[in-house]
Amino acid sequence: MHYDIRLVIGYDYSRPVEAGRHVLCLTPPGGAAGQSVGACRLTVVPRPDEWLNRQDFFGNDMVEIAFRDAVSHMRFEMDARVERLPAPSPPGAPAALADIAGELSAVRDLGPLSPHHFIAPSARAAPDEAIAAFARDVTGHCASASAAVIALGEALHRTMAYDPEATAVDTPAAGAFALRRGVCQDFSHIMIIALRSLGIPAGYVSGFLRTNPPPGQPRLEGADAMHAWVRAWCGREAGFVEYDPTNATSAGEDHITVAVGRDYADVAPVRGVMRSAGWQVTRQSVDVRPVTDID
Amino acid sequence: MAMTAFDEMYGLPGDDLHTRAPYDELRRWLAATPPEQFAIRRSQAELFFRRIGITFSVYGEAEAGERIIPFDIIPRVLTGDEWAVLDRGLRQRVTALNAFLADVYGAGECIRAGIVPAELIYSNPAYLPKMAGRTVPHNLYVHIAGIDIVRVGEDAFYVLEDNARTPSGVSYMLENREAMMRLFPELFSCHRIAPVEVYPEALLATLQSVAPAGAPACPTIALLTPGPYNSAFYEHSFLADKLGVELVEGRDLIVRDDTVYMRTTEGPRRVDVIYRRIDDDFLDPLAFRPDSVLGVPGLMDAYLAGNVTLTNAVGTGIADDKAIYSYMPEIVRFFTGEEALLKNVPTWRCREPEALAYVLDNLSELVVKEVNGSGGYGMLVGPCATQGEIDQFRKKLRRSPEGFIAQPTLALSTCPTFVASGVAPRHVDLRPFVLSGTDGIRVVPGGLTRVALKEGSLVVNSSQGGGTKDTWVLEN
Structure with a gap:
C-alpha cells in the first residue's frame, strides 16, 4: 500500500x-x-x-x-x-517462553537492533510490580513468546480504556496502568514493561497509522496524531514481531514506522x-x- | 566486632613492641610530644580547614549544609617499595580500564570472547548506547581515575573499587599535605616524603595532551561544575584555581555548529577540553535527562563530532560498575596479556543463583553493595548490622539480586589515629589518583587516605562519618 x-x-x-x-x-x-x-x-x-x-x-x-x-x-x-508492505510472516518459529532467556544469552550480535539492548529497564519503562503481576496472570497459559505477546496485547486492550484526557506525555507507565486509562504511548510502555518482566526483550516504535480505514473496517485509535506500538523479540528464529496494543492488532500494512528505540525517550x-x-x-x-x- | 587487623604501625597484634620501620620516627615523635601540644595542633588544623573553607555536604540530612571533613594529624606511611608495587599495578589497571571501555563501545571483542557476559553490559544502566560505535578523542576514556585500595597484611593490597566517572577527593590529598607541612615542619625534615604538590601540574599536562586534533598548542580548558550545591563544589573551585582554568556552569557554555564556546566578557571563546564534574545523565538535556538544567544543550553533538574533549569520557560508568569489577582480573588479562598485579577482593555476583544462595545464608558475615551505588550509600556491612537491617536487606536482595554483589568483610589495615580517648587504631583505605593522557600515565605518589573514625567501623566514606589523613610515600 x-x-x-x-x-x-x-x-x-x-x-x-x-x-x-x-x-x-x-x-x-x-x-x-x-x-x-x-x-x-x-x-x-x-x-x-x-x-x-x-x-x-x-x-x-x-x-x-x-x-x-x-x-x-x-x-x-x-x-x-x-x-x-504487509507484515511478512516471521522467518521462523517463536521460542518457547521458558527458553527465551537462554536464546537471548546465545545471541552474539551486539549491533543496534540486537535484543540485548531491549531487555533492561529504560528511562520511561521502569520495572513495576503491578504490571509484572498482570503479565504473569495473563500469559500463564502461553507456551511460546509470540503467544505471550498476543495474549498480553489483547489483555491490555480489554483492561485499559483509550482516553486522551487521562494521561499526559510525562505520565509514568505505572500511573497509567493504575488508572487503566491512557493513549498509545501508555499502552506501549505498559506492554514493554510487561514483556521485559517475562524476559522478552521489547522496544518502542513510533510512527503513523492510516487515517481512514479500508471500507467496512473500524477506524483505528490514535490515527489523529503520531502513533506508537511495540516490538518484541520472540527468539532467534522469529526475531522481532510488532504488535499494536492500543488496537489489539499486529502492526501491519496500516502502520508506518518512523523510529524504534527502547521507549519514548529514545524516539520522542x-x-x-x-x-x-x-x-x-x-x-x-x-x-x-x-x-x-x-x- | 573483633577482627584481627594488620596495623600499619605495629604489624599484627601480639607484636606490640615491634614498630614497623617506616613508622619509627613517627612513633618516637608521638611518644616525645606532650599531649597539650597535640591538642593545640589539632585545633590549629581544624582552624586551617575552616579558614580555607574546605567543606563538603552530605545529601539527605536535615542540616545538609557544609561540613568540614575530620582531619587526623597522624600521617599514614607507605614505603617506596610498597608504592612501587602499587604504582605498577595502578598503571596496568587503568590501561586495562581504558582498553575495556574502548572495546565495549567499539568492537566488543571482550564480550564476543565471553570474558564479560553481554547482558551485564547491555542491560546496565551505565552503558550508554549513545556512545556505541563512536570514537572519542585519542580513544581515551578514563583520564582521571581514583582506584580504591585496601590493605589487609604486610604485602596484601586489594583493589576495592574502581572510580572511573568523576572521582573526587584529590583536593583533600593536596590540602592535607599543606596542613601537615604548616603544622609539623619538623616531621618533614626527618622524613624524605615524595611530593604530591605536583598533582595540579600533572593534571593540567594530561588535560592539555587530550585536546582534540586541531586545537591550538595551548588549548582552552574549562572545569564544568554542577554549582555550589554539589557536595564536591569546594574541590571544583579549588582545582580550577590550581589549574588556572575557568570554572564554569552549564549556562556559561553554548554550542554552535557542533563547537563549544564559553561566554566571556570579550565574547564567546572556543573551549577545547572540558574537565567535567557533572554526571553523564545531566550533561546535555537533549541527549540524556531532559529535565537537566545543569548541562549544556548540544554538548554531546560537539563531543561526538570530535570538537571537544570531555574528561572523563561519557559512558565510563560501565567500567566502575561493581558487577563488572568482579571480572577485572579477566579484563586485565585479556587486554594487557598480563596477570593483574593488583588483586581483586573475592566477589559473589548475586545475579548468579548459587552465589545468591550463599550470600543469603551468610549475610551476617558479608559486605553487600549495590552494583551501581557509590559513596557508601545503600550497603550492608553484615557484622555491624542489626538483625532487622539484615532481614530488610534480605528482602531487597531477593527482589532484585542482579542489583547487588557481596564480598567478605575484610579486616582493613589500621593506623594510629587521634580519638577522644587518645591515640587508637582505626581502619583506613587509600584512593590514589591515576591520570591518563596521550603522553602516558601519571601517578602522583600517595593519594587520599580515608579513616573510619568510629571504633571498629569499616566504612570510611566521608558521607558516613569518615575522616582523612595525609599519606606519605617515603623515597628510598
Missing part, C-alpha cells in the same frame, strides 16, 4: 523564546523493514540557523535545529510518500530546550492517505 503522509506540528509562544535547540524525529526511514520511502521533505518555519542531519544509535533519522534569535512561533511540516518526535518566560500552545495534525493512483 502507498501512502501520502502529512504531519504538521506547531508551537505558539506567548512571548518570544530564545536559545532554542530541538531534536526532531519525524521522518520515516527508507531502510525500515517492510517499507520504502519514495519522497520525504521536512520543513521548519522560521528558518533555523543550524540544521544538522544525524542518525542515532538505533539508526533513526534525527534532525537537530537551533535558532540564534528569539522566535515567537515554530512549525514543522513533514510530507512523505511511503510504501508499506520533538525534544527541545529553550529559554522562555511564558506559556506555549501546541497543535499537531496527521493525515495518512492511501494513494490510489500512482503516476
Whole structure:
C-alpha cells in the first residue's frame, strides 16, 4: 500500500523564546523493514540557523535545529510518500517462553537492533510490580513468546480504556496502568514493561497509522496524531514481531514506522530546550492517505 | 566486632613492641610530644580547614549544609617499595580500564570472547548506547581515575573499587599535605616524603595532551561544575584555581555548529577540553535527562563530532560498575596479556543463583553493595548490622539480586589515629589518583587516605562519618 503522509506540528509562544535547540524525529526511514520511502521533505518555519542531519544509535533519522534569535512561533511540516508492505510472516518459529532467556544469552550480535539492548529497564519503562503481576496472570497459559505477546496485547486492550484526557506525555507507565486509562504511548510502555518482566526483550516504535480505514473496517485509535506500538523479540528464529496494543492488532500494512528505540525517550518526535518566560500552545495534525493512483 | 587487623604501625597484634620501620620516627615523635601540644595542633588544623573553607555536604540530612571533613594529624606511611608495587599495578589497571571501555563501545571483542557476559553490559544502566560505535578523542576514556585500595597484611593490597566517572577527593590529598607541612615542619625534615604538590601540574599536562586534533598548542580548558550545591563544589573551585582554568556552569557554555564556546566578557571563546564534574545523565538535556538544567544543550553533538574533549569520557560508568569489577582480573588479562598485579577482593555476583544462595545464608558475615551505588550509600556491612537491617536487606536482595554483589568483610589495615580517648587504631583505605593522557600515565605518589573514625567501623566514606589523613610515600 502507498501512502501520502502529512504531519504538521506547531508551537505558539506567548512571548518570544530564545536559545532554542530541538531534536526532531519525524521522518520515516527508507531502510525500515517492510517499507520504502519514495519522497520525504521536512520543513521548519522560521528558518533555523543550524540544521544538522544525524542518525542515532538505533539508526533513526534525527534532525537537530537551533535558532540564534528569539522566535515567537515554530512549525514543522513533514510530507512523505511511503510504501508499506504487509507484515511478512516471521522467518521462523517463536521460542518457547521458558527458553527465551537462554536464546537471548546465545545471541552474539551486539549491533543496534540486537535484543540485548531491549531487555533492561529504560528511562520511561521502569520495572513495576503491578504490571509484572498482570503479565504473569495473563500469559500463564502461553507456551511460546509470540503467544505471550498476543495474549498480553489483547489483555491490555480489554483492561485499559483509550482516553486522551487521562494521561499526559510525562505520565509514568505505572500511573497509567493504575488508572487503566491512557493513549498509545501508555499502552506501549505498559506492554514493554510487561514483556521485559517475562524476559522478552521489547522496544518502542513510533510512527503513523492510516487515517481512514479500508471500507467496512473500524477506524483505528490514535490515527489523529503520531502513533506508537511495540516490538518484541520472540527468539532467534522469529526475531522481532510488532504488535499494536492500543488496537489489539499486529502492526501491519496500516502502520508506518518512523523510529524504534527502547521507549519514548529514545524516539520522542520533538525534544527541545529553550529559554522562555511564558506559556506555549501546541497543535499537531496527521493525515495518512492511501494513494490510489500512482503516476 | 573483633577482627584481627594488620596495623600499619605495629604489624599484627601480639607484636606490640615491634614498630614497623617506616613508622619509627613517627612513633618516637608521638611518644616525645606532650599531649597539650597535640591538642593545640589539632585545633590549629581544624582552624586551617575552616579558614580555607574546605567543606563538603552530605545529601539527605536535615542540616545538609557544609561540613568540614575530620582531619587526623597522624600521617599514614607507605614505603617506596610498597608504592612501587602499587604504582605498577595502578598503571596496568587503568590501561586495562581504558582498553575495556574502548572495546565495549567499539568492537566488543571482550564480550564476543565471553570474558564479560553481554547482558551485564547491555542491560546496565551505565552503558550508554549513545556512545556505541563512536570514537572519542585519542580513544581515551578514563583520564582521571581514583582506584580504591585496601590493605589487609604486610604485602596484601586489594583493589576495592574502581572510580572511573568523576572521582573526587584529590583536593583533600593536596590540602592535607599543606596542613601537615604548616603544622609539623619538623616531621618533614626527618622524613624524605615524595611530593604530591605536583598533582595540579600533572593534571593540567594530561588535560592539555587530550585536546582534540586541531586545537591550538595551548588549548582552552574549562572545569564544568554542577554549582555550589554539589557536595564536591569546594574541590571544583579549588582545582580550577590550581589549574588556572575557568570554572564554569552549564549556562556559561553554548554550542554552535557542533563547537563549544564559553561566554566571556570579550565574547564567546572556543573551549577545547572540558574537565567535567557533572554526571553523564545531566550533561546535555537533549541527549540524556531532559529535565537537566545543569548541562549544556548540544554538548554531546560537539563531543561526538570530535570538537571537544570531555574528561572523563561519557559512558565510563560501565567500567566502575561493581558487577563488572568482579571480572577485572579477566579484563586485565585479556587486554594487557598480563596477570593483574593488583588483586581483586573475592566477589559473589548475586545475579548468579548459587552465589545468591550463599550470600543469603551468610549475610551476617558479608559486605553487600549495590552494583551501581557509590559513596557508601545503600550497603550492608553484615557484622555491624542489626538483625532487622539484615532481614530488610534480605528482602531487597531477593527482589532484585542482579542489583547487588557481596564480598567478605575484610579486616582493613589500621593506623594510629587521634580519638577522644587518645591515640587508637582505626581502619583506613587509600584512593590514589591515576591520570591518563596521550603522553602516558601519571601517578602522583600517595593519594587520599580515608579513616573510619568510629571504633571498629569499616566504612570510611566521608558521607558516613569518615575522616582523612595525609599519606606519605617515603623515597628510598
